[in-house]
Amino acid sequence: MSLSKVALVTGASRGIGLSISQMLVGLGYKVYGISRKPENCLYQNELFHLISCDLSDPKQIDQLLGRIPDKKEISLLVHNAGLAYFAPVEELSSEKIREMVNLHITAPMLLTSLLTRYLKQNQGRIIFMGSVSGKEISPWGNVYASLKAGIHHYARELFSELRKFSVKVHLIILDITKTDFYNHLNFEPDEDPKSYLLPDQIAEVIEELIISDKGWIVPEIQISPELFKLKRKKQI
Template sequence: MTVQKVAFVTGASRGIGLSISQMLVRSGYKVYGICKHPEKCDFKHDLFQLIGCDLSNSKEIDHLMNQQILEKKDISLLVHNAGLAYFAPVEELSSEKIREMVNLHITAPMLLTSHFTRILKQNQGRIIFIGSVAGKEISPWGNVYASLKAGIHHYARELFAELRKFGVKVHLIIPDITKTDFYNYLNFEPDDDPKSYLLPNQIAEVIEDLILEDKGWVVPEIQISPELFKLKRKKQN
């Protein structure tokens, strides 16, 4: 009897997370998707189950980890994708926004990784972190977001070194400008030129190439960038 492949994906209801989830479903995975507002996701499939959880709230994370997921022991893929960004001069970022970003980008991935690592060791599974090029560069007004991404990049690299001896593969995917609703709360967005941004399904394609064939070697880190670098400021109403 073939064991069902099971994946756990955060931020799964939209953007990059949804594209990854759809790719996994097409590949035969049962996907447990975590998101804040499951009701806003239009994608439905027998192999796709959304679970509501605000990953910036540690109490909700505790509740999530205690939920009875039938195939929990079969999880072989953990994808950390959920994220959001507030860009502003450091003195203008509220304590609520700073805490929300810290919890979502650092606390949640670390708690979930700790929770699932024993299962992933047993299944010789994978952990995928969706980072950001902002974590490699100096970002004006992106001080908190970029610093947190740099932190999770380093965490992923540490895990790669720690877990490879147990057969757990860790990948850090670093997308550059990607056309999603990530930019809804920012005063800039990708340019109209299609060569200046990535699409979520392109990130999913890269991950598909990594996970579907076990070739006996691992690519621990990949940066994906569009051909051109162009941004534009949003028009003020």
């Protein structure tokens, strides 16, 4: 049996997922990170194992656990992978809609279903990375925001269902965070450092949830920067 605790983190090669993975490695976890393009990640550690998998393809998810030799020891599942396309509803292609649905709804549900038996055995933990978009009306965010609202409700359902088996479920609702999430959008965080969160700050909050295990649980938490400021990108 492995001496390390074992975690599975989606979207682990960059941004928030990479910061969470690095934090978990620091806590002694063996981390299996899921990434569509693991070759782009420069971080290396003997406890960090990136696996190439396109989570928008359900067939690849079905084969994923067969590539994790100690899958039965997984005690932490972090649903972090995501992307967003913002546009008027008639301008969103069916391909982009399917990609978002598969990544934000189908993939977390399939992975959770595949791993819950082990998480129950290990009295483990599931963390969902939500978004304030799932709580508010988001201009041109019709699909993305609706999917986030859906995964918020799924996390709440799981909290109620799994707590009797000592599986802890957390929903982390994120506000504006400075990552490459905004690379292909027409807006981005303001330059003011008080107007955005950093991936390492998100990882710090999750670390507190993991190490402060005192017999009670925080099922849901929203993290927001001090100021609300966005800016539109200059059109070239």
